[in-house]
Amino acid sequence: MSERRPMAEQKPINPWVKTGLELGPVLGFFIVYMRIKDEVYPILGQDYSGFIVATVGFIPILLLSIAILWKLTGKLSRMQIMTAVLVIVFGGLTVIFNDEAFFKIKTTIVYGMFAAILGVGLLRGQSYLAFVMEDLMPIAQEGWMLLTKRLAAMFAAMAGANEIVWRTMSTEFWVKFETFALPAALFAFFIAQAKMLERYSLEKKGPEA
Incomplete structure (x- = not known):
């Protein structure tokens, strides 16, 4: 039998709130992208597509939703942390290299x-x-x-x-x-x-x- 390991206590959270915080940033990215997908934004002498601009907006929204989840539950999973790190790294590379x-x-x-x-x-x-x-x-x-x-x-x-x-x-x-x-x-x-x-x-x- 597998030995159960004690887990950090997690505060209860309304499942609808949790779902909204997890899916909200992704749906927000989709909505913003669909509205500006054909636009080009000149910033500091360089043209950025609507996709790049939507990505820039997605990163802080995702981090905010994760921070709220952490505040409400008192815990973050390793998957959430890893996903946040990868979004920051690759989102940043997307913007830096356009x-x-x-x-x-x-x-x-x-x-x-x-x-x-x-x-x-x-x-x-x-x-x-x-x-x-x-x-x-x-x-x-x-x-x-x-x-x-x-x-x-x-x-x-x-x-x-x-x-x-x-x-x-x-x-x-x-x-x-x-x-x-x-x-x-x-x-x-x-x-x-x-x-x-x-x-x-x-x-x-x-x-x-």
């Missing part, structure tokens, strides 16, 4: 890193996913290992899909793909795991013990 590719490839790196981290744990015979979510979903170790394998493969597929889309499609298509298709695919993935999670659930076995 090149949309940096921000687009950020998504490939995020999902690729998630896949790699989970994969390293699997090679060590561990589910790093369980370390993060064990208290939220009490399932048997076999279930965690299976879910981790599937999620690692899903993240790898999403990284590959993003790489193909941003290199072969228009910026507008990529923005829609990033905003709607990838989150929808991840949501559908977890819905598809419902039967497996029920099979390995520890809660239903509790009364029989």
Whole structure:
């Protein structure tokens, strides 16, 4: 049996507020981009596309939403911290070099890193996913290992899909793909795991013990 590790206490938060803070910056980026996608902005002697300008606005909004989540819950996940760092780095490179590719490839790196981290744990015979979510979903170790394998493969597929889309499609298509298709695919993935999670659930076995 896996040994449960004490986790930092997390304050309760309204799920609608949490969802709004997590999805708000992404939807905001989408709305701003769609409004200014055809515009060109001359700044300090250099022309910036609407995509670059929307990226500049996205970075502080995302950091603000993460700061609010931290204030409300008293905790930030490693994924949130890593995502924030990558957004700052690649968003900054996008602006500095006036090149949309940096921000687009950020998504490939995020999902690729998630896949790699989970994969390293699997090679060590561990589910790093369980370390993060064990208290939220009490399932048997076999279930965690299976879910981790599937999620690692899903993240790898999403990284590959993003790489193909941003290199072969228009910026507008990529923005829609990033905003709607990838989150929808991840949501559908977890819905598809419902039967497996029920099979390995520890809660239903509790009364029989």
